[in-house]
Amino acid sequence: MSTEIPQGSIVVAVDGSEHADRAVAWAAGHAAATDRPLVVAAVHEHAETAAELAAAAAAKVAATTPDVACSTFSTAGEARAVLVDLSADAGLLVLGSRGRGSLRSLLLGSVSTSVSRLATCPVVVCRPRPADAVAGGVLVAVDGEPGSRAVIEHAFSHAAAHGLPLTAVHCVWDAAAAVAGLHGSSAAEVMPSDAEELTATLREAVDPVAEAYPGVTVHYQVRHGLIDDVLTNRSEEWELIVVGRHPLDSVSRMVIGSIASAVVERARTNVAVVPVGRAAEPGA
Numbered sequence: 001m002s003t004e005i006p007q008g009s010i011v012v013a014v015d016g017s018e019h020a021d022r023a024v025a026w027a028a029g030h031a032a033a034t035d036r037p038l039v040v041a042a043v044h045e046h047a048e049t050a051a052e053l054a055a056a057a058a059a060k061v062a063a064t065t066p067d068v069a070c071s072t073f074s075t076a077g078e079a080r081a082v083l084v085d086l087s088a089d090a091g092l093l094v095l096g097s098r099g100r101g102s103l104r105s106l107l108l109g110s111v112s113t114s115v116s117r118l119a120t121c122p123v124v125v126c127r128p129r130p131a132d133a134v135a136g137g138v139l140v141a142v143d144g145e146p147g148s149r150a151v152i153e154h155a156f157s158h159a160a161a162h163g164l165p166l167t168a169v170h171c172v173w174d175a176a177a178a179v180a181g182l183h184g185s186s187a188a189e190v191m192p193s194d195a196e197e198l199t200a201t202l203r204e205a206v207d208p209v210a211e212a213y214p215g216v217t218v219h220y221q222v223r224h225g226l227i228d229d230v231l232t233n234r235s236e237e238w239e240l241i242v243v244g245r246h247p248l249d250s251v252s253r254m255v256i257g258s259i260a261s262a263v264v265e266r267a268r269t270n271v272a273v274v275p276v277g278r279a280a281e282p283g284a
Helices: 018-034 047-064 079-086 102-108 111-118 149-162 175-179 192-210 227-232 251-266
Strands: 010-014 038-044 070-076 092-096 123-126 138-141 166-172 218-224 240-245 270-275
Touching: 010 018, 010 047, 010 079, 018 038, 018 047, 018 092, 018 123, 018 149, 038 047, 038 079, 047 070, 079 092, 079 111, 092 111, 111 123, 111 251, 111 270, 138 149, 138 227, 149 166, 149 192, 149 240, 149 270, 166 192, 166 227, 192 218, 227 240, 227 251, 240 251, 251 270
Parallel strands: 010 038, 010 092, 038 070, 092 123, 138 166, 138 240, 166 218, 240 270
Antiparallel strands: 123 270
C-alpha cells in the first residue's frame, strides 16, 4: 500500500464494479494520451480487501495500457472522505457512476456527486453511455463568471490531447421564449437582436484560451434554456462535457453548484467538474 500519491497524478477510484472498470479504462486512456502517472485507489472497510481491489485494477491497466506508469493506493475508510483528501494532491480524480438518475442518487447517496462537489481538483465522472452512441467532441459550458477560465482551459486541454473538436456553449433565459416552448433553441431564433452581442461575449471568454490550442477546431453556440437541460440533452453525442463548480459561498453559488451536480446525475456520457478559480491541471 502506498501512503502518498504523486503530485498532479490521475487518480481513479475502484470498487470492483463494472462502473469502476469503465472509469479505469477511461483514466488509463487519458493517462496514456497525456503521458501522466495513474494511481488506482481503493477504499474499503477492510484494508486487505481494498488492497486486493487496487491490485486487480492495476493488473488490468498493465494488460491494456502497459506504457502507463501505474501505482496503487488502498486504505480502510469512507470513500467520499478519502477521495476528497486525495484531491489535494491529485491533478484529476476519475470515478465511475451507476447512472441511477438524480432522484435515486438523492435518496441513496452518490459518491461521484459528493466528491465532485467537494474535491479541490477537477473530477471526471464516467457515466454509462448507450452502446450504439457515437461520441463527438468536447462540450464546455461557458457562464462568463469571473475566474471560470480554468473550466475552458480544461476543455481545450482535453480536446487537444485526444484530437477532438470543441464546442463552447453559453445559455440565456427568456420567460416568453420558455412559455413558447423554445427550450434549446439558438439565441438567433429566440432573441435575434441580441444574438450577435451574446456570441461576441462568448468568444471574448473562449478565444484567448483557443489561441494556445491552434490545432483544436472550435464551435460557438448561444442557446436558450437552463444550462443543465441544454448540456444533458443528447449528451451521449459528446465524449466529454465540461462544467464549472463555483465556491458555495452564497445563495447564487449554491444554485450554480447544483447545476454541476444535476449534469453529473443526468448526463449519458463522461462529465468533468472543474472548480472555478483553480489553475488548469496540465494535460487535462
